[in-house]
Amino acid sequence: MTGLDLPETIVRQWPFQPHFARVNGWRMHYIDEGAGDPVVLLHGNPTWGFLYRDFVAPLTEAGCRVIIPDMIGFGLSEKPVREQAHSLDGHIANLTGLLRSLDLHRITLVCHDWGGPTGLGFALSNIARVKALVLMSTWAWPLPPAEFHTRIFPWRMMHAPLLGPYLLGRHNALAGRGVYLSVVDRKRFQERAQAAYEAVLPDPASRLLTWTWPRWIPLDDTARALDRFTWLERELSACALPALLVWGREDDVFDPTTFIPRFRQLLPQAEGPHLVTGRHFLQEDSGPEIAAHIVTFLRRLA
Amino acid sequence: MTTMGVVPEPSLHGMRLGWVLTEDRLGHYPEFRAFFTRTFDLDRVGLARPGYWQAPSGTIYALVFIGRSGEPFPSGVEINAVVPALEPLDELLVDRDLWAFLRWMIAGIGGGWTLDALEATGRLFRIPASMDADRPLS
Numbered sequence: 001m002t003g004l005d006l007p008e009t010i011v012r013q014w015p016f017q018p019h020f021a022r023v024n025g026w027r028m029h030y031i032d033e034g035a036g037d038p039v040v041l042l043h044g045n046p047t048w049g050f051l052y053r054d055f056v057a058p059l060t061e062a063g064c065r066v067i068i069p070d071m072i073g074f075g076l077s078e079k080p081v082r083e084q085a086h087s088l089d090g091h092i093a094n095l096t097g098l099l100r101s102l103d104l105h106r107i108t109l110v111c112h113d114w115g116g117p118t119g120l121g122f123a124l125s126n127i128a129r130v131k132a133l134v135l136m137s138t139w140a141w142p143l144p145p146a147e148f149h150t151r152i153f154p155w156r157m158m159h160a161p162l163l164g165p166y167l168l169g170r171h172n173a174l175a176g177r178g179v180y181l182s183v184v185d186r187k188r189f190q191e192r193a194q195a196a197y198e199a200v201l202p203d204p205a206s207r208l209l210t211w212t213w214p215r216w217i218p219l220d221d222t223a224r225a226l227d228r229f230t231w232l233e234r235e236l237s238a239c240a241l242p243a244l245l246v247w248g249r250e251d252d253v254f255d256p257t258t259f260i261p262r263f264r265q266l267l268p269q270a271e272g273p274h275l276v277t278g279r280h281f282l283q284e285d286s287g288p289e290i291a292a293h294i295v296t297f298l299r300r301l302a
Numbered sequence: 303m304t305t306m307g308v309v310p311e312p313s314l315h316g317m318r319l320g321w322v323l324t325e326d327r328l329g330h331y332p333e334f335r336a337f338f339t340r341t342f343d344l345d346r347v348g349l350a351r352p353g354y355w356q357a358p359s360g361t362i363y364a365l366v367f368i369g370r371s372g373e374p375f376p377s378g379v380e381i382n383a384v385v386p387a388l389e390p391l392d393e394l395l396v397d398r399d400l401w402a403f404l405r406w407m408i409a410g411i412g413g414g415w416t417l418d419a420l421e422a423t424g425r426l427f428r429i430p431a432s433m434d435a436d437r438p439l440s
Contacts, residue, residue: 083326153419154426160415161334162325162379162407163423166400170323173427181426215330 004076010196013053018076023097024090029076030069030098034060037106037131039294040099041068044113044138045213046168046175047281048075050196051112054287055294062295064108069098071114073209074200081205086212088225092121099129108298110134112283114213117225117232124235132301133243134294135263135270137254137280140236142218142229148253149217164211169204174211182280184250189284236266243270244297246290248278271297304360306406308341311354312362312384319364319382320391323400326368326378335376337411338367344376354384355406357399361385401431 006014016031031049039059041052049068059066070077072094073086080086095118099107107130111119116138123130139146149155158167158174167173175197183189201207216225223229245263247256260273274293276286283290329335339345342353344367353365362384370377381403383396401424408420424432 152414152416154423156331157415157419157423158427161328161330162323162381163404163420165323165325166404167423167427167429170397170400171427171429173429177427215327 004200004202006199007195009192010050010199013192014050014196016056021098021101023072023101024094026072026080026094027078028069028072028094028098030067031056032102033066034064036063036065037108037298038065038067038102038104039108039110039298040104040119041066041110042095042112042115042119043068043071043074044115046074046179046201046207046210047113047197048077048200050075050193051281051283052110052287054283055110055291058288058291058295062298064298067099067102067104069095071118071209073212076200079201079206079208081208083208083212086209086216088117088121088216088228091118092125095119095122096126099126105129106131108132108134108294110136110294111138112136113138113280116140117229120232120236121228123241124232124239127239127241130241132298133239133241133267134246134297135243136246136290137248137251137259137278137282139254139259139262140229140266141233141262142223142226143221145217145219146254146258148255149214150219155214159211159214164214165204168211169207172198172201172204172207172210175201175207179281179284182253183284184248184277184279185285193284233266239267240269242297242301243267244274244293245270245272246274246276246282246293247272248280248282248285249275250277250279251282253280304356304358306356306358306402309354309356309362311351314384316387317384318387319366320385321380321382322363322391322396323381324378325380328376328378329374333411333413333415334407335374337407338365338376338379341410342367348375352382355403358402359395359399361395361399363399363403398431398434401429 021028043051048070056066073079109119120140278285355363364382366380367376368378369375408415
């Protein structure tokens with residue numbers, strides 16, 4: 001029972017049994033498919049597990065247990081209605097609550113966008129439970145920010161005080177048009193997927209996290225999450241876990257020429273990068289190809 | 303069309319405050335909080351009364367400022383339409399009024415926050431009110 005009416009075209013692409021867990025005081029939705037070492041796939045803003053629909057079959061057929069949670073505030077999970085309900089530490093604790101309640105070990109974490117800081121926050125504080133990392137279009141250090149995130153047009157204007165609640169709240173600008181603008185094949189996205197992202201955020205109050213997450217990206221040394229990102233960078237640089245980097249060639253949010261070298265510096269053991277067709281939401285353009293890269297990577301680790 | 307801007311408290315007899323928008327973190331960019339503090343004299347007025355702002359449509363909006371322990375005042379603001387008590391809101395009119403409010407706010411904040419950048423953002427995301435381009439500020 002999701003409590004949301006998803007369009008039939010979306011349900012056909014997302015036929016998985018919903019599961020719900022009480023984590024850190026919230027109701028979290030996730031899917032749990034297959035058997036084997038767990039692969040946990042983490043989305044970011046403003047998406048949900050649907051982003052990984054093309055990953056489930058290849059990974060389960062390769063002998064993995066696939067767990068895809070919806071971040072609290074997104075997808076089919078509970079959606080707090082006050083901005084102060086959201087923090088980076090709180091979201092890491094939400095994920096920790098789920099993965100500990102499932103008692104998962106030998107986890108491969110697949111991290112995209114805010115799934116990076118939250119997933120890595122879990123991994124680096126529960127290192128004994130983690131087998132490997134896969135990183136895509138994300139970051140894990142305090143400064144400098146992506147050049148994209150420093151611009152007033154469109155990024156800072158989009159989530160500024162009162163503008164965020166108006167543009168992203170009343171008009172759902174990020175889940176609809178925003179994701180559309182950040183894929184390569186926009187026509188296919190519009191036909192097959194856009195409704196999935198819009199349908200799970202039906203009302204302005206349900207969209208709160210779409211403008212709250214942007215406000216947690218450090219832009220200078222006064223940022224709220226500066227200490228946590230400093231910790232993430234320090235711990236990641238000491239982390240010896242096997243890692244794989246996958247990036248969209250056309251990514252203009254976390255541009256590959258800046259972000260891949262930084263991750264290679266922090267994780268010199270990382271394989272890749274595998275560059276695929278894709279902007280920020282690369283899973284929409286290259287889902288099966290990315291899933292195949294992950295399967296190959298995991299087979300080498302076995 | 304009415305000139306937009308700050309107005310005195312209207313008569314609230316037979317009216318209600320219809321909530322339309324909330325901002326929980328007005329100081330996320332401190333220049334936004336500074337604009338409201340300056341424009342509504344909030345260092346003096348505090349929580350004593352809302353501020354009132356009239357839209358080009360003539361509708362007046364009450365700005366209810368919010369305080370939060372440990373944070374500079376105001377930490378947030380609610381925008382409420384002053385409307386006949388038993389009548390539903392005209393959503394299209396409210397949306398156009400809010401866009402006018404945001405244009406007025408950005409013009410007042412200034413610096414790097416320009417009307418050009420706001421209008422471009424509105425057009426990028428195809429916000430209906432922003433498509434009515436080249437309107438004067440008042």
